[in-house]
Amino acid sequence: MxxxxxxxxxxxxxxxxxxxxxxxxxxxxxxxxxxxxxxxxxxxxxxxxxxxxxxxxxxxxxxxxxxxxxxxxxxxxxxxxxxxxxxxxxxxxxxxxxxxxxxxxxxxxxxxxxxxxxxxxxxxxxxxxRREFFRIETPLNRPYTCEMTLPDGKRAALELHDLSLGGIGAWALPQVAVPLVPGTVLERAQLELGPNGMLQMDLEMRSKRVTVRGSGQEIYLVGFKFVNTSRAGEATLQRLMAQLERERKALTG
Incomplete structure (x- = not known):
């Protein structure tokens, strides 16, 4: 089971x-x-x-x-x-x-x-x-967040679910996720990566999927693609993903 x-x-x-x-x-x-x-x-x-x-x-x-x-x-x-x-x-x-x-x-x-x-x-x-599809889940014990300005001008902070060289998956409440449509570009979003620092990226919304938590609350998993990632930004992502993969393997043996 x-x-x-x-x-x-x-x-x-x-x-x-x-x-x-x-x-x-x-x-x-x-x-x-x-x-x-x-x-x-x-x-x-x-x-x-x-x-x-x-x-x-x-x-x-x-x-x-x-x-x-x-x-x-x-x-x-x-x-x-x-x-x-x-x-x-x-x-x-x-x-x-x-x-x-x-x-x-x-x-x-x-x-x-x-x-x-x-x-x-x-x-x-x-x-x-393809390497841009290699996604690794972000740690539950120290959640990473993404702070962004929505199309209506409001600010939102989403908890990251997964990370790749090509983009992120993040959890969003309905009031944030529902107005977003594929192709929406959110400029200068800030990825807060705990001790690994902060990255500023432009994000393009690509997909969203609703699920229901055990409490009955609806929540969306929203997929974003990085737009024009700099070499420095990609290098930071590569180091972080390698670190997370090492930690995952250490936990799972």
């Missing part, structure tokens, strides 16, 4: 050109899925039109049958809601490589004597390995 979700893995932004990274051969798709099984990495399932999500793992892959087995979640209501969902986005990030695919109807089954889910292979799978 999967653990409760804390930091979800986010889907690829809708504005990204992912055609060069799409696999459509079932044997190639099966090979990627099998690696996820062998590694035991967590995956995030977005369903109910993106309004709900749960943490899971791939338990088995049957390439001849074109089927895969997924672990159930820890909450019966969430599991039931997933079974009623017609379109489900699966996201994983093994070693920073973004894996994403869409499953249609998911069904109940049993695996090794325990409840599980089964689904047919996806028609295609995205495997992103």
């Amino acid at each position: 999967s653990e409760p979700i804390e930091h979800p893995q986010t889907p690829v932004s809708e504005g990204e050109d992912i055609a060069p990274f799409q696999l459509t051969n079932p044997l190639e798709i099966g090979a990627v899925l099998r690696q996820l099984v062998l590694r035991g990495d967590n995956i995030t399932i977005y369903f109910a039109q993106g309004r709900q999500l749960m943490l899971s793992r791939l338990l088995a892959v049957d390439i001849p049958k074109r089927e895969l087995i997924l672990d159930v979640g820890g909450h019966a209501e969430t599991n039931a809601a997933l079974l009623n969902s017609e379109r489900n986005i699966i996201v994983g990030t093994p070693d920073g490589v973004k894996i994403q695919f869409v499953l249609s109807k998911i069904r109940s089954t049993r695996f090794d004597g325990s409840p599980a889910f089964v689904a047919s292979f996806p028609s295609d799978l995205i495997k992103l390995q």
